[in-house]
Amino acid sequence: MSNYESIRGTRVKYLTSDPTLDSSTEGQVWYNSTTGTNKALVQIKAWSSGGSLGTSRYDIGGTGTQTAALGAGGYGGSLRNNTEEYSGFTWTAGGNLGTARYGLGMAGTQTAGLGFGGFVTGPTNSTEEYDGTSWTSGGNLGTGRRNIRGCGLQTAGLAFGGNFPPGGPTGRTEEYNGTSWAEQNDMANGREWLSGFGIQTAAIAAGGTPTPVGTSCESYDGTNWTSVNSMNTGRFGLAAGGIQTVGVVFAGSPSPTATEEWDGTNWTTSPATLATGRTQLGGAGTQSAALAFGGKPPPSSGTTATEEYNSNINAITQAAWSSGGNMNTARGYFSGFGIQTAAVAHGGNLSPGFTTAVEHYNGTSWSNQTSLPATYSGQGASGTQTSGLVFGGSGGPSNPGIKSDTFEYNGSSWTSGGAMGTGRSIDQGRSSAGTQTSALGFGGYAPGGARSETEEYDGSSWTAGGALPAARNHHGGSGTQTSGLAFGGMSPGLVSTGLAYDGSSWTSAPSLVYAVRNAGAAGTSTSSISMAGSTTVPLNTTTNSQGYDGTSWTSNPTLATARRYLSGVGTGTAGLAVGGQPPASNATEEFTGGTSVTTASTLTTS
Helix, strand or coil, rough: CCCCHHCCCCCEEEECCCCCHHHHHHHCCCCCCCCCEEEEEEEEEEEECCCCCCEEEEECCEEEEEEEEEEEEECCCCCCCCCCECCCCCCCECCCCCCCCEEEEEECCCCEEEECCCEEEEECCCCEEECCCCCECCCCCCCCCCCCCCEEECCCEEEEECCCCCEECCEEEEEECCCCCEECCCCCCECCCCEEECCEEEEEECCCEECCCCEEEECCCCEEEEEEECCCCCCCCCCCECCCCCEEEEEEEECCCCCEEECCEEECCCCCCCCCEECCCEEEEECEEEECCCCCCCCCCCCEEEEEEEECCCCCCCEEEEECCCCCCEEEECCEHHHHHHHHCCEEECCCCECCCEEEECCCEEEECCCCCCCCCCCCCECCCCCEEEEEEECCCCCCCCCCEEEEECCCEEEEECCCCCEEECCCCEEEECCCCEEEEEEEECCEEEEEEEEECCCCCCCEHHHHHHEHHHHHECCCCCCEEEEECCCCCCCCCCEEECCCCCCEECCCCCCCEEEEEEECCCCEEEEEEEEHHHHHHHCCCEEEEECCECCCCCCCCCCCEEEEEEECCCCEECCCEEEEEEEEEEEEEEECCCEEEEEEEE
């Protein structure tokens, strides 16, 4: 059997504490005898999903940072004047451009932006300035052009490249002083659909078309452009973020998922790839925190997809699933509540048949408890092992119909609570949140199809809350009555979209990494998990899981048992996946989330 010494030629260091950790020691491996862990310093590079744009489009302009970005213009069936602002979580509408256009260049910040050039009825030289609320006219470019790029600030902007028929792709460069543009020395290679990043006196231009300049890069010093090392992957329609010495480029054709990092001298291909391959997108941010939005995923006509790129050195203990004790009754399409070490499972479908069985989990094994008053499946659930709530559901042959029943649980017995206003199958997932005295039920299925109603429980009765923007069922839910999440499901087709509830209304939230239905779900509004489920229609069963950290969803390690219609309990870092079907399962798996501590990466625990 190979060991580290035979492979690397050195032994793993045996230390009582972690060494000083920074990027200069990347790749170092050691054993921490105090914590009993093997550790290695590695760079974590990954794309994760962010909140979707409100308007699907490509050839969109972008500027700003990952948590304060600005997107404007573009094309989505027609010229767009829409402006949207990104908070690091969601996009909101800003003031419209005075002139709708696509292929424009942008510079500046979310509250002091600059938009210039682009295509209207032909290439335009129009410039507009944004103050965080509205756009006003600025000085015109000397040369009107489309598919242009820019960087810098509103009062010190740089515009370069683009296309101005009949001249074609150009290397023309102009500087903006907050009032007017002045022409500078041209790039060596005329090009359009290129990317760029930096400031007015220190910029990089990368990629573009026509070929062979797809890999070509040039550096600007405020006076002249100089050729520098080429990218590894030639492409056009790409986006970028960063400064002259530390940058990143991503997407573009013909490599729509590729990412490369620039260190001021060389390009390195990142192992992270975009989930949504695309070209002609918007970009913003830095090498360690970039943003990709909109664009054209071949062969579609546009997307709202937003993804965040992070390249950091973190101390991460690997997330993992492990086997727990099996339930006494195998079942699917049921619900549960509580935490990983003190959970309750109740009711469900035996395939065939229904059950009233209730079980407690203590972190190791399940024990039978007082049964439900009648058979139910697909109920909503919330609360703890000693103070729980179940509601709605389908009764089965011995208790026919879609139900509005509510039951309160004290850890040993069930009592009736106030009935829901709308009887429905809330789904096993659970499409519910909160506690016994402050619960939330939303969506689900009732005669006639999927539902959009939201109801709030105060410990005795249900009242109507803000409805979902669109009916959905078979979705996941987590959080509390005043800070809830809904994600995935059917609406009416399979969706990945997320929604957030503030106690009165639903707004957009980050989307799942991939669309899923009939998954287990659990957690809080800042720490949630989606477990297994179906990712296709007709239904399949998967072992996939996804985690939410309050900002974005990322892929988790996979479960050992593929299933759908399972129950989820706990949080995004201490979850429990229980049961499921087909066939009816009694399998229990425990999830331990990764932890970020300092600047190392924990690979295994001894």
